[in-house]
Amino acid sequence: MANRLLADRETPPVGKRWASNFVKRHKELKTHFPRKYDYQRAKCEDPTIIRNWFRLVANVIAKYGIRPDEIYNFDETGFMMGVIASGMVVTGAERRGRPKSVQPGNREWITVIQAINAEGQAIPPFIIGAGQYHLAHWYRESNLPGDWAIATSPNGWTDNEIGLEWLKHFDRCTTKQSKNRYRLLILDGHQSHHSVDFERYCKANKIITLCIPPHSPHLLQPLDVGCFGLLKKAYGREIEHLIRCSVTHISKTEFLPAFYTAYQATMTEKNIKAAFRGAGLAPLDPESVISKLDVQLRTPTPVEEVVSPSTPWVSKTPKTILEADSQLEYLERRIKRHKSSSPESILEALRSSKGTKIVMHKVALLEARVQDFEQANKILSRRRRAKRTRLQKGGVMTVEEGRQVIDQTDVDAQAVAGPSRSGGQGGPTRMKERRCGACGKTGHNARTCQIVVAMSMEEYSD
Incomplete structure (x- = not known):
């Protein structure tokens, strides 16, 4: 130009x-640096299209009298189990190039289907893992709530059949709350969301589906606006913590507890409400979305730096590490101005205090390290003792159902083992008492047998 x-x-x-x-x-x-932007996505970011979308949502809410706790959004997202989150690290100033972060590298795919509503509530997630069978240790070793659901598919992805199973799961979890009222389900254009069986089930159970405009989930879908990004970052941090604990391979046994921890940290009422607010759905506010599309050139107002007057620190009993540092600085200044007598005793006290702080910091770091090793040992022990017991081929099971199947399997195994232990003769057989190999009596063995010792002494005297 x-x-x-x-x-x-x-x-x-x-x-x-x-x-x-x-x-x-x-x-x-x-x-x-400019961000790459697909033409189709840019073309769909039309204020007219977005206003029509919000007009449609408002009409449906008014027509069916839908409350905020009956406005749901659902979508699926994928996790590669052994991939950590990208982030910033601190290195030495002399280092050149980008530092490397070690990750387990297991790229097995897990899909999670999640639904949330405008009141900040989250429906129990629906986890899809790659495989044919449900394994017992997924349910026995995990700390997942009983109403979470787990399904299997050949590649860990969703399909029309699994989409319908999720819809039934959603209906079970929300029927009591809705009390035979209409529920609004906002979704995207994935094919599993629009199958004939899916639409038929929604119509039969008072579930109204609204599909957002194509190429606009990053603007109009609450889960994409404010939840899934936080969830993936939190999961990546959990995997990064496991790699620091020397857990170098992530299987489903490690994925489920790590995902549960990340889920608890991010799928909070505050974050969910913020996601609906960011998507302009609760409250309905089209301009909050449209304003993100408009680029307005203006001359920025110079920012005036407000210099706050520095108030002198007043000596007091320190209660935090910052106050302790301020106290030390205060004492050092007083010592430098001290001229009437030798400040050696005060200096020794200061050195002792600094040494104590160093030791306390080292102890805290060592305690954290020990906790990491204990956690790694617990995880590896759980993996070693995990048996690949098959519970069911394919289908969907809640965590509670899986645990019930495990308990029933254990009961059946004990019932089968009972008659074999009794010897099949109508009663339990008594164990044979151990006898000494030298004299044949009970209560001792050949090494401690006194009769053998006595005999050997007589033979020696002869």
Whole structure:
């Protein structure tokens, strides 16, 4: 642009560093790397399309008298079990290049189907793992709530059949709350959300589905706006913690507890309400979404730095580490001004205090390290003792149902083992008493047998 203007005046073009120098001269400007943006997504970010979407939502809510706790959004997201989250690390100033973070690297796929409502409530998740059979240790070794559901598929992805099973799971979890009222289910255009059986079940159970405009989940779908990103980052941190604990392979046995911890930390009422608010659905506010699309050029107002007057620190009994540091600085200043007598005793007290703080910090770090090793040992022990007992081929099971099947299997195994232990003769057989190998009597063995010792002494005397 600058060269075009200069060409009209028949002047030489600008230099190589003209653009960077121009930005430096204007404090209101800043350089950024542009973000790649698909044309189809940009084309769908039309204010007219978005306003029509919110008009449709408002009409459906008014027509069926739907309350905020009956407005649901559901979607699926995927996890590669052994991949950690990207983040920033602190390194030495002399290091060059990007540092490397070690990760387990297991790229087995897990799909999670989640639903939330505008009142900040989350429906128990629906977890889909790759495989044919439900294994007992998924349910026995995990700390998952009993109403969570687990399904299997050949590749860990969802399909029309699993989508229908999730819909039944959603209906079971929300029927009591809705009390035979209509529920609004906002979803995207995935094919499993629009199968004939899916639509038929929704119609039969007073579930109204609304499909958001294509290529717009990042703007209009609450789960994409404010939940799934946080959930994946939290899960990545859990896997990063496991790799620090020397757990180098992530299987479903480790995935389920790690995902549960991340889920508890992120799928909170506050985050869910913020997600609906960010998508403009609760309360209905189309402009909150449309305003993100408009780029308005303006001259920024210079920010005036407010210098707060520094108040001198008043000596008092420290209650935090910051107050303790301030107390030490205060004492050091007093010592430097002290001239009437030797401050050696006070300096010794300061050195002792600093040494104590160093030791306490080291102890805290060692305790954290011990906890990490204990957790790693617990995880590895759980993996070693896990038996690949098959509970069911395919289908869907809640965690509670899986535990009931395990308990029933244990009861059946004990019933079968009972007659074999009794010897099949109508009663339990008594164990044979152990006898000494030398004299045949009970109560001792050949090594401690006194009769053998006595006999050997008589033979020696002869």
